[in-house]
Amino acid sequence: MSYSYLADSTYGKDNVKFLKVKKDKQNNKFHEVMEATVCVLLKGDFDVSYTEADNAPIVPTDTVKNTILILAKKYDTFPLEKFAARLALHFTSKYEHVSGLTIKITQDRWVKYDVDGKTSQHSFVHQGPEKKVVFLDYDKKNGPRDYTLTTSIKDLTVLKSTNSMFYGYNVCDYTTLKPTTDRVLSTDIFATLDWCNKKLGCLNSVASGAKDSIFNNAYVNARDITLDIFAKENSPSVQATMFNMATAILKDVPQVAYVSYELPNKHYFLFDLKWFEGLENDNELFYPSPHPNGLIKCKVGRNQAKL
Numbered sequence: 001m002s003y004s005y006l007a008d009s010t011y012g013k014d015n016v017k018f019l020k021v022k023k024d025k026q027n028n029k030f031h032e033v034m035e036a037t038v039c040v041l042l043k044g045d046f047d048v049s050y051t052e053a054d055n056a057p058i059v060p061t062d063t064v065k066n067t068i069l070i071l072a073k074k075y076d077t078f079p080l081e082k083f084a085a086r087l088a089l090h091f092t093s094k095y096e097h098v099s100g101l102t103i104k105i106t107q108d109r110w111v112k113y114d115v116d117g118k119t120s121q122h123s124f125v126h127q128g129p130e131k132k133v134v135f136l137d138y139d140k141k142n143g144p145r146d147y148t149l150t151t152s153i154k155d156l157t158v159l160k161s162t163n164s165m166f167y168g169y170n171v172c173d174y175t176t177l178k179p180t181t182d183r184v185l186s187t188d189i190f191a192t193l194d195w196c197n198k199k200l201g202c203l204n205s206v207a208s209g210a211k212d213s214i215f216n217n218a219y220v221n222a223r224d225i226t227l228d229i230f231a232k233e234n235s236p237s238v239q240a241t242m243f244n245m246a247t248a249i250l251k252d253v254p255q256v257a258y259v260s261y262e263l264p265n266k267h268y269f270l271f272d273l274k275w276f277e278g279l280e281n282d283n284e285l286f287y288p289s290p291h292p293n294g295l296i297k298c299k300v301g302r303n304q305a306k307l
């Protein structure tokens with residue numbers, strides 16, 4: 001008996017990048033662009049490549065890269081969720097011994113801008129570091145109705161200079177924080193929608209484009225809801241605000257089962273300048289503290305009765 005065994009494995013290509021230009025059929029100069037970074041990791045019957053140096057089952061990662069690019073050329077990549085589903089069905093049907101895979105695709109935010117008061121047809125501004133991220137985990141043994149699909153808004157950096165509070169928290173002998181009814185609140189929004197595959201339908205219907213409008217609307221609405229609540233609410237805490245955002249998204253998108261947020265609390269501390277001629281600082285000059293930061297996470301689901 002050998003000393004070790006292969007407990008788990010997966011492999012594939014990461015950081016496969018492309019820019020896809022989608023041209024309007026009627027107006028060849030009216031474009032949409034998608035800059036994407038793709039990671040495809042295969043699962044399946046590859047054990048001998050690790051344990052017996054037998055490369056026979058290996059679909060080279062170079063082939064994985066070629067496949068991503070060929071499918072990106074041949075098929076519509078908008079929205080990303082559809083493209084991820086197409087990739088998943090391709091790899092799991094083309095290779096018998098590929099049992100499943102994980103796919104992560106990150107999309108840059110290129111947005112058309114106004115020129116002479118009109119939205120440009122083909123010129124874009126990069127709104128980084130914000131990204132859209134789609135993750136798909138599919139194992140073909142249970143068929144195309146069984147998959148995990150999530151869509152995320154990542155690194156949407158926001159700040160509000162008032163209408164944020166934090167008081168009434170646990171106070172003990174370790175506490176130095178002073179309660180406040182007016183502070184700066186800033187975070188890099190990372191919000192994730194977990195799609196309910198029962199309500200969304202099978203992976204083939206996602207790949208066919210039948211769900212495109214659901215994905216497009218959900219992303220725009222989740223982003224708008226997040227920014228809207230961030231702006232309008234007099235926030236009692238990051239915790240309470242993120243729960244409200246998640247609840248509003250669940251109300252808006254019935255095909256989403258859970259909404260998660262991961263929010264760093266990026267602290268801005270008020271400079272105390274009283275030492276200089278008693279100079280008052282009425283929430284006007286802050287020190288952006290790079291670290292440490294709070295980190296607050298939650299996952300919010302729908303109550304059964306409200307289904």
Ligand SMILES: O=c1[nH]c(=O)c2[nH]c(=O)[nH]c2[nH]1
Pocket residue numbers: 166177236237238239265294
């Ligand atoms: O919104 C907040 N939540 C916390 O848990 C926390 N902790 C802290 O020091 N400041 C804040 N702010």
